[in-house]
Amino acid sequence: MTANEKLALLRVQMKQAGIQVYYIPSSDPHMSEYLPDHWRSRAWLSGFSGSAGVMVVTETESALWTDGRYFIQAARQLEGSEIVLQRMKEPGVPTVTEYLTARLSVGDVLGLDGMITSAAFVGELEKAFEGKEVAIRTVDLISPIWTEDRPPMPATEAFVHPLEYTGLSAAEKLAELRKNLAKENADSILLTRLDSIVWLLNIRASDISYTPALLSFCLVTPERTVLYTNEERLTPQVREHLAANGVSIAPYARVLPEVEALREPLRMLCSQEDLSYSLYAAMVANECITVVEGAEPVQPMKACKNDTEVACLKNAHIKEGVAMVRMEMELERRLADGEKLTECDVHDILNRYRQPLPLFLGESFSCISAYGANAAMMHYSPSPDHCAVIEHSGLLLLDTGSQFLDGTTDTTRTYQMGPLTDEIRRYYTYVLKANIALARGVFMKGCSGANLDILARSQVWQYGIDYRCGTGHGVGYLGGVHEGPHSMRMTNTYPLEPGMIVTDEPGIYEEGLVGIRIENELLVVPACSTEYGEFYRFEAVTRCPIDTRPIVRELMTFEELDWLNAFHETVYQDLKEHLNPEEQAWLRQKTLPIA
Incomplete structure (x- = not known):
């Protein structure tokens, strides 16, 4: 069935239930970010597969809200349907609550499934509807129409x-x-x-x-x-x-x-x-x-990892770094030999090197292997029927991670595949400077992502550029790749504390041209204690070399180059004992100091 045909079935259910407007979140009974397939009703109904988004269906229209990570993807996947894309936080775009308030009249009923809708959102609606005599009814209208191909509730072995x-x-x-x-x-x-x-x-x-x-x-x-x-x-x-x-x-x-x-x-x-x-x-x-x-x-x-968890997590990152090194070596060799490789091939090569690693359980999220303009879609993932061929030019963005019994990893690298324009080389350098600016940060106890996000973002702001997402997020321990309560974004005020892991992943995304992201995981550690209070800093725990070929060196400061050289020396020293002589020599070249 098409999205429009499914919406027609939903409206039949709405009419029978006496409901004028129906709300469909991207959620399950646990308010999860990533959902079991059984509860991916918004994706099933709309055709938009991104992880973030909500829908509203009235008797005559429907709309879908998503954030800046998914604007490009959502526009493509909703094409041909009646669903109107609402680009969250863009000028003139109403919030979901504003949209509902405008379309519900006195005596109308808003329907929603109370087991998968947060109490906080319902409370927001009740406040917005005060004095309007609009009823909110808890009812599941998706199950009656999603029958034939709905996946069962999962129950894998614990x-x-x-x-x-x-x-x-x-x-x-x-x-x-x-x-x-x-x-x-x-x-x-x-x-x-x-x-x-x-x-x-x-x-x-x-x-x-x-x-x-x-x-x-x-x-x-x-x-x-x-x-x-x-x-x-x-x-x-x-x-x-x-x-x-x-x-x-x-x-x-x-x-x-x-x-x-x-x-x-x-x-x-x-x-x-x-x-x-x-x-x-x-x-x-x-x-x-x-x-x-x-x-x-x-x-x-x-969120605050104990000593055992920190030690194990560092070991997991060493294993991930070994797989990333071997993947990049094979990619370079096969492209140099004239082989035709795709985005999917890169993913397959990397997983082949991960599989034999001790305590490896699987990937921590759907791999983003994006060549050229595809990388402008922040959460693009290739598929066998939609997979770009990697040419000897431009950039390849690889955002990937693993679940090990001793930790969860999340790493992004952007690789040079061949000649680059001066503009793209500058963009790459801006992103690297943003990454280093946050990694070098020293901050007082009590500071949060809201205080520190600007360290990275200001490096691209000064060129009139921004990225429509946070700079980083917490990472679980054999858990979700996105976990809080802290994150590196301007709206998160939860204080950072020693033992917390946060990603450092600024980027530049220009639709139709390029996407660039460089990501390390950072561990919050004590820096010093003075008469002014306690100070913290970051320790990078990712162990994967950063591509230095696209860098415009005159844009880098001495302090930035010192940080990059020290990071690369740590990567080399921590990985070399796990590599054979050929791999060691390759990594040595990739981590040589930049004068």
Whole structure:
């Protein structure tokens, strides 16, 4: 069926339910960024496959909102449908709430699925609709029309993440969580975020592509911990591990009725951003539950990596660097021999070198292998039927990462494939300067991404250029490649603390011309303590050489070149013992100091 045909079926359901407008988020019951295929209803309905976006369907029109990372992709994938693309934060573009408010009249009903819509968004709508006499009804209208090809709910086999990689047992983490709840004047929490649950309990599965998630909820009270999941996926080893750490098991579907049925007096910490509207409403309606509004506490607990996690993560980056070196060597050799290679071939070559690496589990996200103008689409991914041939000119952008049992990696490099225009060489240098500016940053305790994003962005701003995304994001530990609560963007005010990982990935994206991004993962570490307070700095943990061929050297300062030379020497020293003599010699040439 086409998108328009699916929308026609949805409108039949809307009419039967007495609903004038229907809202479709990109979400699941866990407010996940990357979704199990079962809940990719917005993508199924619209044809737009990007990870970020929401839809609104009225009786006569439909619209889709997405952010700047996906403007180009969304415009292409929506072409031929009735759906109007709303480019978020662009001049004249209404927000979703503004759009809904303008189209709902007195007596109208807005429909949405309360199990996959956040309580925070529903609260925003209720405030916007005050005095308008618009009703909000929780109803799933997608399931009746998405029947034949809808993937089932995932239930992959769970496994234990061993203590030698986690540094803390699940029981120790649960004890720390209960202490943190007490600090918020609470004693209980229903965890819904999958990354929080698997980290807390030291278990993993593969319920989401690229992310070792276990579809589950976790109730933590003063006396008990209950994991709600499909029990059939739990091996005897996992059951034994959970029992040893004081965790009982219940069916996944029991979570909502059990919240409704709780009869012990509990002070439950709730983050409306992380909790579905249906679950939040059940808590509010339960007279035994006192709702305590506050941020979900496991996110900051796992954001600050412990010593074991940091050591393991550094080892994971060395392995990733080895694979990247071998991939680049083979790519250079085969292109020099006149072979015809595509973007997909680059991805396949890299994965061939990753597969034998110790503790490798898979990729951490869909590889972005983008040649030439394709790289201007920030989240472009090639496919066998849409895969550019790599020529002996221009740039190749490779954004990729791995899941190892001892860590999660995310690395981007942009490689010179042949002659470049002066303009593209300058763009490349601007991006490298932006990357180094952030990496060299020293900052006071209490600073956040909102304070530091400008260190990178100002390097391109001075040329009248910007990039429509943040400069970086947190990275999980055998978890999601995007995890918070911190990030490197102008809107994130969560303070950076030692042990946090954040990516450093500024870029320049010119539609139809080029896309350039250079990304390292940075570890926040102490710098010094003076009469003025505590200061932190960044330590780059990525171990992959940066292509120096496109650099316009006269645009680089001595301090920038010193940082780059020191980084490359560290890359060489950390990787050389894992490489054969030919690979060592190649890497030595790639990491020679720039005078």
